[in-house]
Amino acid sequence: MAVFTAVTLDDLSQWIKQFPLGDALALQGISSGIDNSNFFLTTERGEFVLTIFENLGFEQLPFYVQLMRHLAERGIPVPAPVPNASGELVVTLHGKPAIIVSRLNGASQMDPQPVHCAEVGTMLARMHLAGRDFPMTQPNLRGLDWITATAPQVLPFLSEPEAALLRNEVTFQGDFAATQAYGALARGPVHADLFRNNVMFEGERLTGCFDFYFAGVDTWLFDVAVTVNDWCIDLATGELDEARVQALLAAYHAVRRFTAEEQTAWQAMLRAGALRFWLSRLYDFHLPRAAEMLTPHDPTHFERILRERIARPAHPLPV
Ligand SMILES: Nc1ncnc2c1ncn2[C@@H]1O[C@H](COP(=O)(O)OP(=O)(O)O)[C@@H](O)[C@H]1O
Ligand SMILES: N[C@@H](CCOP(=O)(O)O)C(=O)O
Numbered sequence: 001m002a003v004f005t006a007v008t009l010d011d012l013s014q015w016i017k018q019f020p021l022g023d024a025l026a027l028q029g030i031s032s033g034i035d036n037s038n039f040f041l042t043t044e045r046g047e048f049v050l051t052i053f054e055n056l057g058f059e060q061l062p063f064y065v066q067l068m069r070h071l072a073e074r075g076i077p078v079p080a081p082v083p084n085a086s087g088e089l090v091v092t093l094h095g096k097p098a099i100i101v102s103r104l105n106g107a108s109q110m111d112p113q114p115v116h117c118a119e120v121g122t123m124l125a126r127m128h129l130a131g132r133d134f135p136m137t138q139p140n141l142r143g144l145d146w147i148t149a150t151a152p153q154v155l156p157f158l159s160e161p162e163a164a165l166l167r168n169e170v171t172f173q174g175d176f177a178a179t180q181a182y183g184a185l186a187r188g189p190v191h192a193d194l195f196r197n198n199v200m201f202e203g204e205r206l207t208g209c210f211d212f213y214f215a216g217v218d219t220w221l222f223d224v225a226v227t228v229n230d231w232c233i234d235l236a237t238g239e240l241d242e243a244r245v246q247a248l249l250a251a252y253h254a255v256r257r258f259t260a261e262e263q264t265a266w267q268a269m270l271r272a273g274a275l276r277f278w279l280s281r282l283y284d285f286h287l288p289r290a291a292e293m294l295t296p297h298d299p300t301h302f303e304r305i306l307r308e309r310i311a312r313p314a315h316p317l318p319v
Contacts, residue, residue, distance in 0.1 A: 003029035005037045005052045005094050012041075015093060018084040019100060021045045032197075035213065040103065047103040049079060050093075056213065058090060058097050063138040064212045065089045065099060067131070067189055072102075074130040077123065077208035079104060104208035106200035114247035117231050119206035120199060121251030124191075124227055127209075128220045129256055131189035140192055140216035142276050144177050150279055157286040162303065166282075169275050169306060176268045182219075184261040190223035191215055195230040221262045224252060225273035228314075229305055238305035240314055253318040266317050270309045278302035 022044025072080035079101035
């Protein structure tokens with residue numbers, strides 16, 4: 001499911017002329033997305049992805065789309081948005097914002113091994129460095145302010161042990177964010193949702209990553225923590241798999257060395273990454289949007305990860 005706005009080749013015959021792509025030859029809806037309507041689009045110039053935004057407005061999109069362009073121009077394997085004849089990246093289709101981006105080859109690797117995690121670590125570090133001169137700024141919209149505002153909304157739905165965990169962790173993260181160690185962490189544009197389903201591989205070679213719609217400016221270490229919490233765990237228990245953690249972190253460190261402040265912050269940041277997704281999943285589960293048509297992700301997965309990170313500190317970052 002998840003083509004919310006129907007589009008036909010006929011609809012595109014005139015519309016596509018604003019892009020330097022020739023005629024549209026084939027269009028196929030993509031079933032796996034949950035937020036937007038996505039299509040594989042074949043034109044005379046090649047293979048692309050057409051996205052119609054169902055929830056984000058024109059005013060919210062420039063940060064994400066310009067960031068993709070910025071990174072693509074610097075050789076990071078992300079979808080490159082195609083400008084129209086007026087230089088616009090976001091245009092209207094069926095009354096909604098739409099973009100065309102280059103299509104990445106490959107498929108998601110849902111059973112990653114250390115070799116895949118190393119590829120992800122390398123790419124993530126390169127992405128962080130490439131984002132240093134990105135001129136636009138937008139906070140991580142799922143950062144501490146959002147967490148602090150959202151936690152009270154879900155607390156009434158929780159059991160006492162869940163509520164206690166949530167309250168304690170929000171307090172812990174608020175206290176941690178006020179420390180000098182946190183203030184000294186390197187920051188920049190981060191993907192903030194680099195899960196297995198947002199990265200493509202051909203065999204053991206990473207071919208790209210996509211879905212930048214949670215990107216924002218935050219600490220680079222938060223991005224690393226979010227990524228490790230998905231790529232390097234046993235999905236059933238949430239426990240870290242040491243070989244995959246080491247592979248991802250060593251590969252990242254080889255491109256951008258972790259700092260002393262990041263060493264100090266690592267355990268807290270793994271907890272912050274778990275809290276962020278536990279809370280968004282709790283919110284989607286207990287307070288679904290009116291038009292929500294999909295089964296929400298399981299919040300208990302990230303509750304388990306959070307409890308696990310509190311109980312068992314991870315191996316330190318490489319030095
Ligand atoms: N640039 C791209 N190249 C190749 N496939 C893509 C690209 N963008 C999206 N896809 C495919 O479309 C699917 C849905 O995209 P996604 O961004 O996750 O949608 P949503 O934002 O609606 O959740 C992905 O799982 C992937 O298979
Ligand atoms: N990765 C998040 C949800 C975001 O969904 P995506 O398909 O847009 O990555 C989660 O697992 O909760």
